[in-house]
Amino acid sequence: MPINLKYIDPTYMICAVPSNASDNVYCTLFARSVVHGVMAGYTDFTSGLVNGRQTYIPFNQITEKQNKVVITDRMWARLLSSTNQPTFWSPKVSIGDKGNEEEATELLGNGNCGEEGPRFS
Template sequence: MIRAIPSIASDNVYCTLLAHAAVHGAMAGYTGFTVGSVNGIHAYIPFNRIIEKRNKVVITDRMWARLVSSTNQPSILNPIDIAEANKEKHPAVNGLLNG
């Protein structure tokens, strides 16, 4: 986990659990995996399952707007981005344009 601020206790616990699970998997002889939470249960996840499809962040989506707002990041949208998003049938969220 990469952070710009000191971690909190729950982050430390979560990272420790992930590290322990990764070591246990490696010591059991597994290769080509990562560990993570699947439906609330820690699991070994094969790399090929992770990379089989790409996630696409829709920068005109409301969830993206919430993330940008909560992290105090500047808006990266410009009229060209909005036009491209409209072509892809993704509605723009009001207030995301620069200026």
């Protein structure tokens, strides 16, 4: 029985989709902010929105600690709902379980979302 297996690179799918007007405006604001920061003499920073305002964020502040994701939290449920992703919960974790945070983050590996996965620099 012949098998026809196709692999579609997700990065290609992201690059192949045309940007909308909102993406264009955001990228323009982001690029303008970064250029202004570089021309002002700042180094080792990125630009981003914090509380709706364009800011310069030092790299060391971004990488100094890892955030914890509590998979029983309402915001996590909203994210899963809006992206139509499955939950992948272990049988011990349930929505009503407000127990130990270690149990709530059990799926993500010792309570940290990036501890065992690849690190980006």
